Amino acid sequence: MSLLRRALLQRAALAALATQVPRWAWSQERLRHDPFALGVASGDPTPSGVVLWTRLVPAAHGAPLAPLTVHWELADDAGFRRIVQRGQAPALPEWGHSVHVELQGLAPSRWYHYRFQCGDAVSATGRTRTAPAPQDLPARLRMVFASCQRWEHGHYAAWRHAVDDAPDLVLFLGDYIYEYASPRDATGLARVHALRAASTLADYRDRYALHKSDPLLQAAHAACPWSVTWDDHEVQNDYAGVRGRDGDGGGDTPAFPTMRQAGWQAFYENMPLRAASLARGVDALQVYRSLSWGRLAHIHLLDTRQFRDWQACRKEGTSGAGGVRPADCATWSAPQRTLLGAAQEQWLDARLAENPSENAPHWSVIAQQTLFSPRHYPSGVRSTDSWDGYPAARERLLQSLQRHPQRNTVFLGGDIHQNYVCNVLAEPDRAHAAVLASEFCGTSITSRSGATQAKVDAIARHNPHVLLARCDLRGYGLADVTPTRWTTTLRVLDDPLRIDSGASSLARFVVEDGHPGPQRA
Known part of the structure; x- marks a missing residue:
């Protein structure tokens, strides 16, 4: 495996570990556009977890995005008054600023609500569930x-x-x-x-x-x-x-x-x-x-x-x-x-x-x-x-x-x-x-x-x-x-x-x- 490919895979695996990346490890900038214009998604539910996804986009005709920190929240309710888990993950240019958060420790057969935040921008709210x-x-x-x-x-x-x-x-x-x-x-x-x-x-x-x-x-x-x-x-x-x-x-x-x-x-x-x-x-x-x-x-x-x-x-x-x-x-x-x-x-x-x-x-x-x-x-x-x-x-x-x-x-x-x-x-x-x-x-x-x-x-x-x-x-x-x-x-x-x-x-x-x-x- 080439050194470049190994480095990419290591960073992708790191990005999926939702609570392991300290906030100071990634640059953060104030965004003047909606970086969540491609929406949110979740997938592959298990009895104790699910994958949360989003992908940040740059402003139209703007400069390419640097690595960014994305915060996420999972809640029992759509108003996010009862937070179940929260954390942060990097959005890396090597992976198109996509974010894959692999949640664990959830209750089976439960519906949840989730959202992302980057700077002052907040994504749409998604709804997901466990198996x-x-x-x-x-x-x-x-x-x-x-x-x-x-x-x-x-x-x-x-x-x-x-x-x-x-x-x-x-x-x-x-x-x-x-x-x-x-x-x-x-x-x-x-x-x-x-x-x-x-x-x-x-x-x-x-x-x-x-x-x-x-x-x-x-x-x-x-x-x-x-x-x-x-x-x-x-x-x-x-x-x-x-x-x-x-x-x-x-x-x-x-x-x-x-x-x-x-x-x-x-x-x-x-x-x-x-x-x-x-x-x-x-x-x-x-x-x-x-x-x-x-x-x-x-x-x-x-x-x-x-x-x-x-x-x-x-x-x-x-x-x-x-x-x-x-x-x-x-x-x-x-x-x-x-x-x-x-x-x-x-x-x-x-x-x-x-x-x-x-x-x-x-x-x-x-x-x-x-x-x-x-x-x-x-x-x-x-x-x-x-x-x-x-x-x-x-x-x-x-x-x-x-x-x-x-x-x-x-x-x-x-x-x-x-x-x-x-x-x-x-x-x-x-x-x-x-x-x-x-x-x-x-x-x-x-x-x-x-x-x-x-x-x-x-x-x-x-x-x-x-x-x-x-x-x-x-x-x-x-x-x-x-x-x-x-x-x-x-x-x-x-x-x-x-x-x-x-x-x-x-x-x-x-x-x-x-x-x-x-x-x-």
Whole structure:
């Protein structure tokens, strides 16, 4: 590990220790602007703690910020009359002046309020909570799961409705930002921006600042804790593992590993992640992890980008992965190909093996980026960027679930900008195979699907395990989880081009305890 990287990691870990930094150790200056313009957030709750996040911004056209001291408070009440904990943390230029405070010693299953202060500036107030104690079986968990929020394709009205639904937790499943420049032709777009296509750390920081400037997204972060993972657009469309579309980094674009590391560092800086995610370095950010909600649910958040093999039969230099006919692509069925990487596959298998017992969680949730179930297109083509492009990897996960039977397994996904509800079959290519689990793949917050409903209807007719497929609506998924029932409501917008768009429920599906497979309610 280089001396520079070691120093950065040490300072990031120090910044997460909320009470260890003396006030005199960091310069402090009077700020003449609102440094908290990107809002506040919290994430990854445990029974005794949670991560608090903010990121300071300089004044427009002002000088870069020096290291600053940020004070924080956690209280039982919104008026901060009953302070539970308080402390201070450094906001360092090396980390984009982001602040990650890892709280400990809190009571389980409790809501709290928090805020930050820097000089005379005070942030908005956020609301967060801890998870239930490991032995507890809570009566309910309400989760929002969402993904894909391209700036130009819509306003973030979906987040206003998500806040109104009062979730305990948000699972964000990737494509928080999009790396593209705005199209020159703005016809049909909700809004545009003036940023160039992202390739440097400064570019990615600017892109997160753009998205986080949206007040509806800020309100959603302030409403409850989030647990986040990434997909491709946090770096580059359809990148795979260590490779982008420029292959070895040649051509007119920056070397891809440098670009990827910049995107990953900006992701850490802008998300409520723990310093432990930096254990292997910024160039190997640890994103996959598990969260427990007492004995009600264990949530396994996966990373399907960092460790995947290059898409089957994808040509070098192409801007995106396409589809293949398996008979024309020997690589597609190669048994060693992986979407998760060997280490993550082993980790997930071990996590699933922990569950079978009298104290097993009622719901085992596999939250990842894309559609897990197959889509057999009438044309015979298979997508190469989803699990369909890695059939051996999907088979290994299905075998893991059969070796370690869970009480109930639910897959959550995003990426494809379409709502899919599926029976997850033990043998995915056999129409009448046993149903092993349930799947809800959510549509996008704003990003367009690029498909037509007629084509999606044809896919559904060709795939009996697909219970619902819609490509024309934007929104999010709402999951109400109890010990005996999982209910998913697909929430959709009237018009994503309107900031004041209304919302409605497209459909509601129920999974009963002990009976895999969604049923329309």
